[in-house]
Amino acid sequence: MGTPRLNWAAEPWNDGEELECAMVIPETADCATIAFRAPSGAWFDYQPGQFLTLELPVPGGPVQRTYTISSSPSRPLSLSITVKAQPGSVGGRWMLDHLVPGMRLRAHGPAGQFTSLRHPARKHLFISAGSGITPMMSMTTWAWDSGEMPDIVFVHAARRPSDIIFRQRLEQFASRVPGLQLRFTVEEVESFEVWPGYRGRLSQIMLGLMAPDYLDREVFCCGPEPFMRSVREMLASLGFDMTRYHEESFAAPALEEVPVEMAPPAAVSEVSFAGSGLSVACDGTETVLAVARRAGLNIPSGCNFGLCGTCKVQKVSGEVAMVHNGGISDDEIAAGLILACCSRPQGSVTIDL
Template sequence: METPTVKTFRLLPSSDDRFLPFTFVPGQFLNVAFWIGGAKMNRSYSISSSPNEREFVDLTIRREPRGAVSRHIDDLLKVGDLIESGGPVGKFTFTGKEADSIVLLSGGVGITPMMSISRYLTERSWPGDIFFIYSCRTPADFIFADKIPVLQRLNPKLHVTVTMSKPDGTDWKGARGRITKEWLTQLVPDLASRRCHLCGPPAMMDSVKAIFAELGIPSDHLKTETFGAVKPIPAIAGTTAKPTAPATGPLVTFSKNSKSAKVRMDLKVGDSPPRQSILELSEELGIGIEFSCRVGTCGICKVKMTSGDVDMEVQDALDANDKATNIILACQAKPKSDVAVAA
């Protein structure tokens, strides 16, 4: 137990091997899959342990009240259970070779990849400054509250600052309130010249991005990690889940299912962009393309495009071979012409 709603799960090799069958880079994540209610559900969870630990990998997971997978993991998983996982995946990584200092900004459960990075750098006696800035609601929500001080004692270059947004009624003696421009620039000298990583709730991330923009810091100085930020298009109240407006965009053919439909170009509601993605169309048609993050980083929704052309805003989960063989990310792919996919 890390907090009343967050647990760390230690995963070991399922074989008799002592060591994990893979290596990873600090900041990466695993895709895990469970069969729940007759359906296969995938989720992406950042690794919180250090890559130096070859015998296990830790996933630190918050139990979401309406999260089918996180509730399954928290409530039903037992010691000895087998877990299907894929990866490791992700480019939200830092090994110490990329810059001579690092600013790790996180909120809530977004602290997990920051712990992997900080543990790794500390164990390697990395000489650079690590500015570890964490925001959460109350002391009870402070993930790794007992582990961060241990790292601080081991690493004099690890500068930790924790702020609570709602500490009233507690004995918290540290910083209070949300991250502000003045506070951040006071904590981190020469902020504009440093490499920064950001992971946390969408509102917190948007606020920090706005601070960086106001300070005129180039966007390539700030690496971000987001899971689940893009949600399915919600149905209009009192209607069925399927939109009723006629679709006028390019035709998408799902060859394995022998189904085809035009994409919608006039989406006005929800968190999705105006043009429908192939994943969103597949959900309307019941195609069953698997997915997890919906933001182009986990790679679970990879599918082969056999004809046509698409736009993809994010392609992090695609490698050079994927691109050479016309593998696309269904969650990001928005048809520019008629398209056929092997799904």
């Protein structure tokens, strides 16, 4: 395929275009970093910590899956995601088993507001667990490439030392700059291995030892929801200013009772799809995404709970009840865009699809 060259005359890579797999790099057990480049020679423009949604041709029909970008925009020739196959995984398992250099996938994004660029600070504290390390790696690489001395305490929790993704790369960074301090903790240690780091679940005492000045730092956290909940509770009980706490999760939030004022109406609603000429009746309890699928129309989607922004569509007219989790901005809402996965029609609604 030859050596990729950055064409500065080209436009940046655009949402919805294809990506070509360039390399598959093993990281840990059932985990690999997949590097992509643009077949057109376009370069990549995004913010460290953002994510992509990929369309994956799995058996039984295509699915959309959302992955954090683990590379840094300071290296625009390629873009990487790091995939760990979880139990019951469909998309991740397919990628690890079948994706090889030369294959192409359609992608949507980049998107997301979990980035240190939106919350500039003199000192940062990154806290992650498992595959939640990926946005932290992107932000750390950005800081390394900036040419300025970073002040980052990087706390990561894993089951075993061999499960720490990017361990060697992070240690190489930290060995060159004193401003990057690595603090790893594991639940168990492999036999016949010397482990100089922390051992046990992250706790208040451990956090105080890892980052004594945590109250002065901007905190970014990513990992399984129980882990992030414990970090939130820990920081709040220690008097941390939670306006300086930021987290990212692709797990669906716990279900909550819908307030009376947001309950869908019992009256019959209707969704019209302007581009296809279809009109579908519904009772107001279905989302626009569900109605579209019932009509045989495809709206790309990823998380399905209003976080990733993949299912963004233009509302031409009508009203919807939309309860999202940050996947759409106020400016986009003002422009008439909605997230199909979490928008329920309130009467007659027309969508540009």
